[in-house]
Amino acid sequence: MVRVAIVGASGYTALELIKILLRHPQVKITAVTSRQDGSPPIATVHPSLTGRLDLRCEDLSPEQIAERADVAFACLPHGASTAVIPKILAAGCKVIDLSADYRLSDPAVYEQWYGEVHTDPTRLGSTVYGLPELFASKIPGSELIANPGCYTSTSILALAPLLCAKLIEPTGIIIDAKSGVMGGGRVPKLNTLFSECNEALSAYSVGKHRHTPEIEQVLSEASRQQVQVVFTPHLIPMDRGILATIYPRLTRPATQAELLQTMRDFYQGKPFIRVVDHLPSTKDSAFTNYCDITVRFCREQLIVIACLDNLIKGASGVAVQNFNLLCGFEETTALLPA
Amino acid sequence: MVRVAIVGASGYTALELIKILLRHPQVKITAVTSRQDGSPPIATVHPSLTGRLDLRCEDLSPEQIAERADVAFACLPHGASTAVIPKILAAGCKVIDLSADYRLSDPAVYEQWYGEVHTDPTRLGSTVYGLPELFASKIPGSELIANPGCYTSTSILALAPLLCAKLIEPTGIIIDAKSGVMGGGRVPKLNTLFSECNEALSAYSVGKHRHTPEIEQVLSEASRQQVQVVFTPHLIPMDRGILATIYPRLTRPATQAELLQTMRDFYQGKPFIRVVDHLPSTKDSAFTNYCDITVRFCREQLIVIACLDNLIKGASGVAVQNFNLLCGFEETTALLPA
Amino acid sequence: MVRVAIVGASGYTALELIKILLRHPQVKITAVTSRQDGSPPIATVHPSLTGRLDLRCEDLSPEQIAERADVAFACLPHGASTAVIPKILAAGCKVIDLSADYRLSDPAVYEQWYGEVHTDPTRLGSTVYGLPELFASKIPGSELIANPGCYTSTSILALAPLLCAKLIEPTGIIIDAKSGVMGGGRVPKLNTLFSECNEALSAYSVGKHRHTPEIEQVLSEASRQQVQVVFTPHLIPMDRGILATIYPRLTRPATQAELLQTMRDFYQGKPFIRVVDHLPSTKDSAFTNYCDITVRFCREQLIVIACLDNLIKGASGVAVQNFNLLCGFEETTALLPA
């Protein structure tokens, strides 16, 4: 059994992670941490865990975490991760980080988009980006894995096959993305109040969303060319799900059938990618680790459509997928059948 | 033209009030107040008011409010109202208070349910309770009107005709009430986050909701007997609307037709009460000042069902109805046609 | 491996059932039936099953079903079940029927509430009512199990411990029940359109909902006294979840602690019942086979609150729970960890 700690357990990705890990036959959750007063039972923080996990939320030090666990999942806000992860690693515990802190490889880019100096810059260039469909081979020996962002995974999974095959231009790719509200976290804020989001639809962070450099970095690395995207996120009145409607320019004429085949070949043997013929709905992949992708044409314009559950394939599910690869378990353990 | 101030303009009831008052031919909104830094335009606080109201949110003193306005609508949280209303009144401006501060007539009951000593107790016994269907005659000369709560209005309007006719027992009345989330206000809190409320249904404040003593006081006064209710509120994943399903015990056998007729007689000439034959949906009275009521039997058990828009008939609409009566305007001005 | 058929596979309970059974290590789904033209792949009918189940929806005869499967789950509308189940049984296949057809034990009661003469009346008195928390011992040897209704299970699980302990009066029990929309099925109807249900709340079928006699029959049988309820269902704008707020009369004074303990004792060793201290939300049991129950007092009035996922614990989950008991598998197989 692998002993696992959940660091920062009060949010939605932590809850989702716990639910998945409770189904994992090789995992024992040994610690859940948060800074709440009085070490409340986790079932008080997340009532859905009543009768399912009998642990208290403790305010543990990095050393205590490393003593209790072989692998820690860090579900902290960006900035908070770099404050504790180096110490957890130093104490001999592996870490899968769900924050954005170790995703970018260039400290200057981090500072530009996050407005803060990165406090652990030497790890940036060397940390594995945990998108198993692209980087599975790098994961097994790692001590730290940077779990991808939700918009990021959706966009990268949709575009990587076509960029790698040089079927689309690497620049000016328009990504019109739509997300459910749970991706916004569990800290009370005006813009994620029910009465603000319900029956409402708007774009936000246009031209400045922090997943932009992450998408570009990973696609550039994967396709060995400078990729540049136009990324527009929208908030949708639903709990979970991201759908990206993507408008790339073809480098040469191609048919829908040819493009779908390119995608199917690219994702051959990848258990969580479904290249589908129909127009996918977020509801079809909700509560699963699947990413559904298809392509269409409108006149000569190619449209790539991809969707996934932002809390699972976009966060906690792929974290467990990474964990499985890290520990040498079957990649689909606890994730399939969904 | 009556000059009107909105005191505490950043919340949902204030917004709703402004929208209604903008349709009122006899009203000029002359001030909107809030404690926000920098006196932002009201359209910054409420983007839906863009192009509709060109005022800034100012942090005005009670005296400044009274100088600018003939009537002030106070949309403050309970406790905050008593801090400013006496001064606004002293400065010669009438007030319609949408908070709970002046609804109860007994300071001891206030203290019991709100956990604070009332700081303006002498006004408690003498303030008009602004439910025009019951107390219209008392409103015209008032300087201060206590606007009713949303659950309260729904429950009272459903029960008053039957209690006054002594058709139902005054005690043990079960009120199973369901409310949309906007009634919970616009201050960020965990329990009104989209991701907590959406796709969720639960009871809350069971046995201790503060509208309980208000319902009992007003129904007791209206029917001249000691009324006692069992009140259970539930939170429903929708913006607006309250529906109360009420289970009273009949004092003598009666038919559905007889009870409906009693209600229709009671509300004869009341423009906002619709005693209907069908089972009403909150959607049918949403965005209007109507309250829909019907009765049914399940075996011998009487069931009274009432619903209204908690932001309008349950708050800002009835406030304007009170305002119309106070100022001698047609009761339906700015409210009908809806 | 047990070979399983899903009869009537195009609806929501069938979809949910398939998803659960795909996680069952002892089950092979060998047939899915529907009357759709052209035997479409099940993934065309339910796109979420893409890549998860490679079967076509076939229009099979009862004999063909029995040839392919050891156990058939019937997900047909009431009335349709009695047309095929006797033939499936006659051909040697066991059946778990999710319709209402075999739940009532008296053909006259069936006719009164369903408006049709029952065509297989001899089986009514002898069919096991598949609520395992009450009737687990009767399930193993059965050839036919009547799977309970969703409102029914919620109400029965909430009330059985207190009725059996004679702590509450058996008559006049008010059940104010609220349900998500998926319980209304997948056949297009005006009253389950998005634009009718969304942002709407209403009671329906007041005094005449067909789960009423079912609740009364089972509770009467379980507590050996004539139980009579007042049942009021409401439609809530959310996909799944039922919450029942129940107002029984105590037979003698009792405390909240005593009543909770009575419930905990009653459900000792039952893995899917969580007697909780907090006020449960439907979201906490959504997508699980749990039923959460608590009690509260409002003055002297006892309030019992219970909730569950109407598609799982209220339909397909309990069907698998019944299947497990029928086949001698661990009761929680494919259902826990949730």
Next chain:
Amino acid sequence: MVRVAIVGASGYTALELIKILLRHPQVKITAVTSRQDGSPPIATVHPSLTGRLDLRCEDLSPEQIAERADVAFACLPHGASTAVIPKILAAGCKVIDLSADYRLSDPAVYEQWYGEVHTDPTRLGSTVYGLPELFASKIPGSELIANPGCYTSTSILALAPLLCAKLIEPTGIIIDAKSGVMGGGRVPKLNTLFSECNEALSAYSVGKHRHTPEIEQVLSEASRQQVQVVFTPHLIPMDRGILATIYPRLTRPATQAELLQTMRDFYQGKPFIRVVDHLPSTKDSAFTNYCDITVRFCREQLIVIACLDNLIKGASGVAVQNFNLLCGFEETTALLPA
């Protein structure tokens, strides 16, 4: 008073239209038609109209409609309009048609996109397209007005100022549009069931939505060049609202300020267009006749964002706006203050 008939009164746009017209001081609704049996009261068809409109839904002939009304609003499905409108016109009654039947000017284009031969082709070239912000001058003398589609109005209002100023290329304009579900109508269909739409997000009719030729025709006419768009509609789990995120290519460098000013100049004096600085939400224009528009840049890519209420500014509100212009009333009558 202008006597008005609503032809095809059972749907959502008809309901919305009735609500607006009830506020119109110069209108008397004299007939509401539908094919329902038994001439039910309109309040039976639309319970929200209880106490507000005392008419029965009658199955009237075109001649009867023309006898009762000066202006008829046709809220029929496409194809059904052409069957009755010529006869209503022939009988001397003016018509505002909310269907798609008279929007396109070329019968061949109609046939290509709607799959049917147009049965009244001679009127196609000559019917006014009722988008008052562009064609107000043509409306007054008309006998027939083709009311625009909802996606169409959103797209045209967003793009017309920039196309007319030749600031953007006329081809390859990507319109990623998102719509609430009420636009899908009130006829029960699988894809507009609550349980299909709620918590779901998908694109639909990609490359073949019928508003495509309408957008292109009107923008081409308005800007006197051949406009060609890539139009992708999405269904959003909310009642009302359309938001279009549009990606045009600039013909020359321009700033956000310059583009906003171009828009403000273009819509000078147009009471329903709000060119805003903030990112608009559909909720801010919901239940109003406003269209909110802004522009942003993401790197060099221009993004135009527009939204409106698809039932009001996208259908019934603009229909009344057209009606006002047709009859010589103030354009904003019954529409502002909203």
